Amino acid sequence: MYDDILVPTDGSPAATAAIDHAISLAKTYDATVHALYVVDASAFSSIEAGSELVIDALEEEGQHAVEEITAAAEAAGIDVVTHVVSGTAYRRILDYVDDEGIDLIVMGTHGRSGVERFLLGSVTERVVRTADVPVLTIRQGGKDEGEDGE
Template sequence: MTRHLLVPMDDSATARAALEHALTVFPDDEVTVVHAVDDLEAGYAGRPPVTVSGDGDETEPEFFADVRSIADRRGDTIETAVIEGTSADAILEYAEDAGIDQIVMGSEGRSGVSRMLLGSVAEAVTRRSSIPVTIVPSSTA
């Protein structure tokens, strides 16, 4: 039975490692890569908003080209989507609406003050998810 995996993606090596993990460990499953756009969070974290490319309503992060090349190199097909909202909330809402069976995501492994101030999207998703979540740590990136 084919399952449907969700891989949240930002422009990081850890997120790419999570995609590689999903494609390697679950080769027969359907994979959707999503990027949550939350301009408030990007500004608060001291990062600029993600640059998007495309025409009209068809916009996506420029790094999705790299994401597709990872899948293409392996001979895999993935779906991509840009979702709006606070990262953890948007990821969980998408997972529920799309009938996702499992979430595979990277974690930077923040600790101390940076974790308290910025929080951890991976931790929030893991704690609140009703489906399995696989966390790929930054040490594998």
């Protein structure tokens, strides 16, 4: 059913929450996990001095994020492919799906709602609305989602 499963990551706890689900599915279907980190430098395009340092730092962060997925997949005996690319996150995710023949996307969601989601946008929401393959969203657990009564 699933041969290639994509786990887009930004290194956040929400993205990390999706890793175990993707690996479990990959084990079940003997699938390859693809770890993808997108460096979205557009937010830093207005910075004249030091933008290259910011991009380098983001690329390094991306390497750490995909290495986390690599370690988890290899520990489970799952084949893994990693990529760190630049561009607009949701567009690059969708391009990767098309280019690599991805069957399923497993990605975390921060659980934002209302004005916060409207102002910040949501990569996951855009992917869910526009992907041609199934998207499994994993909600980040913990206090950020109101366990403390907020």
